[in-house]
Amino acid sequence: MTPADPDDERLAAALRALPTPATPPDLGRRVQTVIRRRRARRVAAATAPVAALALVLVAWRPWAAATVDPARAPVLAHEIPQEDLAVLFAPPPVDEFTVLATRDDVSVAAIGRLEGVK
Amino acid sequence: MDDDLLGRCQRGDATALPELIARHQDRLFQTACRVLRDPARAEDAVADAFAAVWTRCRSWRGEAAASTWIYRVAYRVVLDHARARRRWWRVFARPAPGPAPDPAAELADRDERAHAARRLDVALAGLTPDDRALVHLHYYEGQSLAEIGAVLGVTRDALKMRLGRVRERLRKALGDWDDSGRPG
Numbered sequence: 001m002t003p004a005d006p007d008d009e010r011l012a013a014a015l016r017a018l019p020t021p022a023t024p025p026d027l028g029r030r031v032q033t034v035i036r037r038r039r040a041r042r043v044a045a046a047t048a049p050v051a052a053l054a055l056v057l058v059a060w061r062p063w064a065a066a067t068v069d070p071a072r073a074p075v076l077a078h079e080i081p082q083e084d085l086a087v088l089f090a091p092p093p094v095d096e097f098t099v100l101a102t103r104d105d106v107s108v109a110a111i112g113r114l115e116g117v118k
Numbered sequence: 119m120d121d122d123l124l125g126r127c128q129r130g131d132a133t134a135l136p137e138l139i140a141r142h143q144d145r146l147f148q149t150a151c152r153v154l155r156d157p158a159r160a161e162d163a164v165a166d167a168f169a170a171v172w173t174r175c176r177s178w179r180g181e182a183a184a185s186t187w188i189y190r191v192a193y194r195v196v197l198d199h200a201r202a203r204r205r206w207w208r209v210f211a212r213p214a215p216g217p218a219p220d221p222a223a224e225l226a227d228r229d230e231r232a233h234a235a236r237r238l239d240v241a242l243a244g245l246t247p248d249d250r251a252l253v254h255l256h257y258y259e260g261q262s263l264a265e266i267g268a269v270l271g272v273t274r275d276a277l278k279m280r281l282g283r284v285r286e287r288l289r290k291a292l293g294d295w296d297d298s299g300r301p302g
């Protein structure tokens with residue numbers, strides 16, 4: 001439907017008579033600027049999660065090192081007091097009389113078994 | 119010609135875009151000015167529209183003519199600008215009741231044609247951006263409803279109803295017109 005009605009034609013003529021501003025001469029340059037800005041925004045949006053992840057990893061490492069279970073942490077020798085080391089690495093305490101008595105009992109038992117065989 | 123240029127844009131040929139802009143910038147800028155009623159904002163909207171044409175050109179499959187597709191994309195961008203403006207405008211200001219008659223301007227403006235033009239401009243300001251686009255495309259550019267429907271994505275019958283309603287509003291706003299196009 002094109003404006004064929006006389007009222008429509010008058011309306012169309014009145015509309016065309018309205019002043020219209022001229023097209024800006026540097027529109028092409030502005031379009032290029034908008035495209036570049038959008039591309040930069042897209043790249044930033046794509047790299048932001050990776051950067052955030054890297055940041056989290058960097059921040060997390062010292063925190064993770066600080067939370068090692070103390071019971072499982074390796075103890076270094078130089079951290080143990082000298083007197084404790086002497087006790088730790090000393091031979092086990094043995095009563096000499098107990099050893100002799102045990103040896104005698106074993107000998108007597110063996111002789112008894114031999115006499116019993118005869 | 120437009121089909122060829124849009125095809126080159128699809129292949130990433132950056133030299134095709136300036137040609138496309140040169141071919142369509144006047145018409146798009148006039149439409150944006152009519153819809154947004156502000157040349158500075160129309161310039162922003164048209165720059166965004168051509169950027170959208172460049173970034174979305176791969177979605178053109180050739181079902182519609184290249185020029186129709188370009189205007190469809192551009193029209194949506196221009197309307198987005200109009201809606202964004204309305205959203206902010208509602209937050210910061212009351213809806214404008216229309217410009218109050220300025221007695222000094224009335225006295226100065228003896229020319230009836232200029233007076234009629236101003237009344238028409240005020241009447242257009244009272245329309246929605248969609249209706250202003252419809253009026254511009256139909257009366258200013260002389261496009262058929264079928265062509266406008268393809269660009270706006272609206273059926274011909276729906277456009278006919280809208281146009282009838284808008285025409286009545288404009289007639290009421292303008293009052294009676296004599297044969298010379300001057301208000302009676």
